[in-house]
Amino acid sequence: MSTHTQQTKKRRPYLFICILILLIALAGIFVQRFAGTDIYNKASLPSIDFGNENEADGEWCLILVNKWHPLETENEIDLTELSNGQCVDSRIYPQLQKMFDDMRDDGVYPVVASGYRTEQEQQQIYxxxxxxxxxxxxxESDAKTETERWVAIPGTSEHQLGLGVDINADGINSYGYEVYNWLAQNAYRYGFIYRYPENKVAITGIANEPWHYRYVGVNAATEIYKRGICLEEYLGETN
Ligand SMILES: [Zn+2]
Structure with a gap:
């Protein structure tokens, strides 16, 4: 009798540890499955591993598109679809995902309200x-002026590149200004720039859009952010 009691007592710590490990594993699965609020479809994560962030830089992400530099041809873009149906150029997806993960870690919850658009979709918005x-x-002419303050003329929108994204709050956990503030301070670290600042409207031709971010690579984004310039100035293509 006393031996049996002794054995039960000895086993308890192991049983406790086993249950604890099981609970931690279950909690891990739960967090991954439900609490991650991952807006991206993990299944479509492309097998791109840039390793060093700076390898994600290059000429491909420095294309200038604005009303003075329309798209010459509609290029074929390898797109990655996000879980809300929006698409982006697959090459910017890893950086976008990382930025969103870090933003959520800071308690700010974003969504991509608009990613890649075809010329026809841009025309429809216009x-x-x-x-x-x-x-x-x-x-007619006043409507045109007002529209073009906000909406790029079809053929001149960065959304047609798959490198421009409109990022807003999820509307449940965060407010728009929280997302915009976070992005304004941190997006450059991931290679994204605040593309249409208030003080550059004369150069960009587009009104202040705190939600529109453009991927240009970490090196260019860092320089643009630190010098307080816009993409046109960075590329020496001001009008
Ligand atoms: Zn936009």
Whole structure:
């Protein structure tokens, strides 16, 4: 009797440790499955490993597209679809994912509201904006002016490159300004720039858009951020 009691007592710490390990494993699975709020479809994660972040830099991500530099041809882009249906150029996906993961670790919850667009999709957004202004009583030319403050003319949108993303708050856990503030301070570390700042409207041709970020690579983004310049100035292509 006393021997049996003794054995039970001895086993308990092992049993406790086993249960603890099991609980930790279950918690891990739960966090990964449900609490990660990962907006990206992991299944579509491309097998790109840049290793060093700076290898994600290059000419490919420094293409200038604005109203003075329209897209010459519609290139074929290798796209990665996010879990909300938006797409981005697969080459920027790892950096975008890393940025979103780190933002969430800081308690800020973003979504990609708009990623890659075809020329037709850009045309549709443009036409809808025109129709809205005209309905409000604007003249055709005033509607055009207002629309073009915000909406790039089809063929001149960075969204057609797959390198531009509109990032907003998820609307549940975060407010827009929290996302914009985080991005303004940190996005360059991942290779993304605040593309249309208020003080560069005359150069970019687009009004201040705190949600629109453009991938240019970590080296260019860091220089653009530190010098307080825009992409046109960085490339020496100001009008
Ligand atoms: Zn945009």
């Amino acid at each position: 036409d809808e904006s025109m129709a809205e202004y005209i309905e409000k009583g604007y003249s």
